Amino acid sequence: MQLRHVLTELRIGLRRNLTMHLSVILTLVFSLFLAGAGILVQREADVAIDELGNDLQVLVNLCTEDDPTVDQGLENCAGGEVTAAQQERIEEELEASEEVESFSFQSKQEGYDRAYAQAERTGDAYLFDVEDPVVTPDTWPAGYWVTLETPDEADGVISALSGLDGVSVITDQREALSQIYGIMTILKYGSWIGAAFLLFAALLQVANTIRLAALARRREIAIMRLVGASTLYIGLPFLLEALVTATIGVALAAGGLAAFLHWGVEKGMAEQVTFLPWVDWSDYVQTLIGAFPPGIVFLGPALTLIPTLLLTRKYIKV
Amino acid sequence: MIRFEKVTKRYAGPGKPALDQVSIDIDKGEFVYLVGTSGSGKSTALRLVLRELRPSSGRVHVAGKEINRMAGWKVPRLRRQIGTVFQDFRLLPNKTVAENVAFAQQVIGKSRREISRVVPETLDLVGLKDKGDRMPDELSGGEQQRVAIARAFVNRPMILIADEPTGNLDPATSVGIMNLLGEINATGTTVVMATHDHGIVDQFTKRVIELEHGKVVRDEAAGSYGFQH
Ligand SMILES: Nc1ncnc2c1ncn2[C@@H]1O[C@H](COP(=O)(O)OP(=O)(O)O)[C@@H](O)[C@H]1O
Ligand SMILES: [Mg+2]
Numbered sequence: 317m318q319l320r321h322v323l324t325e326l327r328i329g330l331r332r333n334l335t336m337h338l339s340v341i342l343t344l345v346f347s348l349f350l351a352g353a354g355i356l357v358q359r360e361a362d363v364a365i366d367e368l369g370n371d372l373q374v375l376v377n378l379c380t381e382d383d384p385t386v387d388q389g390l391e392n393c394a395g396g397e398v399t400a401a402q403q404e405r406i407e408e409e410l411e412a413s414e415e416v417e418s419f420s421f422q423s424k425q426e427g428y429d430r431a432y433a434q435a436e437r438t439g440d441a442y443l444f445d446v447e448d449p450v451v452t453p454d455t456w457p458a459g460y461w462v463t464l465e466t467p468d469e470a471d472g473v474i475s476a477l478s479g480l481d482g483v484s485v486i487t488d489q490r491e492a493l494s495q496i497y498g499i500m501t502i503l504k505y506g507s508w509i510g511a512a513f514l515l516f517a518a519l520l521q522v523a524n525t526i527r528l529a530a531l532a533r534r535r536e537i538a539i540m541r542l543v544g545a546s547t548l549y550i551g552l553p554f555l556l557e558a559l560v561t562a563t564i565g566v567a568l569a570a571g572g573l574a575a576f577l578h579w580g581v582e583k584g585m586a587e588q589v590t591f592l593p594w595v596d597w598s599d600y601v602q603t604l605i606g607a608f609p610p611g612i613v614f615l616g617p618a619l620t621l622i623p624t625l626l627l628t629r630k631y632i633k634v
Numbered sequence: 635m636i637r638f639e640k641v642t643k644r645y646a647g648p649g650k651p652a653l654d655q656v657s658i659d660i661d662k663g664e665f666v667y668l669v670g671t672s673g674s675g676k677s678t679a680l681r682l683v684l685r686e687l688r689p690s691s692g693r694v695h696v697a698g699k700e701i702n703r704m705a706g707w708k709v710p711r712l713r714r715q716i717g718t719v720f721q722d723f724r725l726l727p728n729k730t731v732a733e734n735v736a737f738a739q740q741v742i743g744k745s746r747r748e749i750s751r752v753v754p755e756t757l758d759l760v761g762l763k764d765k766g767d768r769m770p771d772e773l774s775g776g777e778q779q780r781v782a783i784a785r786a787f788v789n790r791p792m793i794l795i796a797d798e799p800t801g802n803l804d805p806a807t808s809v810g811i812m813n814l815l816g817e818i819n820a821t822g823t824t825v826v827m828a829t830h831d832h833g834i835v836d837q838f839t840k841r842v843i844e845l846e847h848g849k850v851v852r853d854e855a856a857g858s859y860g861f862q863h
Contacts (some may be wrong), residue, residue: 320703321740338776369745387837399745535724535726536726536737538724539724539726539737539738539741540741541710541711541713542684542718542740543713543714543717543741543742543785544708544709544710544712544713544714544715545710545713545741545742546710546742547706547707547710549742550741607790633777
């Protein structure tokens, strides 16, 4: 097969349908940008849940050697560092509670790391980094992440745990978090629904472009078939056109998302809202090439190549 | 080279079949006229050979292969062994004569060196040596049909199929085209030509297969068109 000939055909094809290709690219860029933004929001929710727990979770801190709650007049930690027996008793209570779906243990080091990450964002990391710091992994409380069955039924287990020896503070951020996650869910599905409509429009435009191109080339195609050109050879210019459109669409959408992440997130929201962890460039990479939900690098070509394959089969079948 | 075994072809819709239990056997190197009134099924028979159509029943063999059930991806290879010429020439208007002929080689992946060797040779054969740079619309009908024949023959097919190749041409020009088809036949290429041109068939005596309402009603080794028409 002659590369030169194929490239010539490709150039002619792109020029012949320039306005159609431009409109496909525009639609594609916006739909892929929205799809990508939706993925970023989803990943934002993931990183936030990773650090702050989800809106079904409460954190039950265990007593430390020198627990601050003792100074506040609470009795639970009077015995100092939580003992194995106390811990066993707490786990029994968690297992028995009907409000609890599951729970997992968080070691001192893990809790310290999370707090450190948060402090880094809010500019309080110096508290951890000074010489002879007040907070060290050793003095940080271990705890249990308790996941509830339903978001608004926790009173029973919280009051039961509050009375147990070895339980220090119970952190319950469900209300604030549930609002944040609610907004994220709306943003995520909102952008995906918008993306779906635009992707559908892109699909129709691709189909239309191919129909016009096949019409414009129908004499040539008829002769190619007659003299025995392979289906691949006849269809290749169509596929390459689709690939070029997709590549340009993906590149522009990726650029748009990068700009959004840099100016909108890093230099924008992340500086304003410091208590939330924010998506970073590794999430951006996932947005481009992630497997699920499919990154826009796969989404774009799939959207142009699949209809092209189906339609060229119809228009140029031997 | 071409064999029809009780081939019936029914198009969608009601009505009689376009071909009805047709059995034909054409040997390598033969020159055969397919004659009959308009609508008798000549074009249908030719399209079955190209596998542009499939028979409703019966079998079509081309070059020793039964092509009815041939896989789709093998069809291009079949068609490379068959050259085709039509009444309406079907040249690409935006390509020169030489480019039109070369196109048939390019699209099946022939090298540029081979193309630049074979195309002038073939144009010479059809008597258009000096007209390679012309555009099709600068040529007469007879010359355009010569270009079409050059394109059909440029890959040296085993079979040449011609569907009323003289249908748009005056008698004098038609004679020239027939001589050319005779030359191509003389190289060993099997030629099947559908026509209802009495003068031609009677003048260039060859085997005649006559169709009527989709049935073979006559198959004569050296026939004339016949008096009934
Ligand atoms: N694509 C088609 N769809 C339906 N009927 C067709 C089609 N092509 C041909 N026919 C019918 O089949 C019969 C034979 O046609 P054709 O093979 O073209 O005859 P000829 O070439 O001898 O004039 C005619 O009755 C014609 O109307
Ligand atoms: Mg016909």
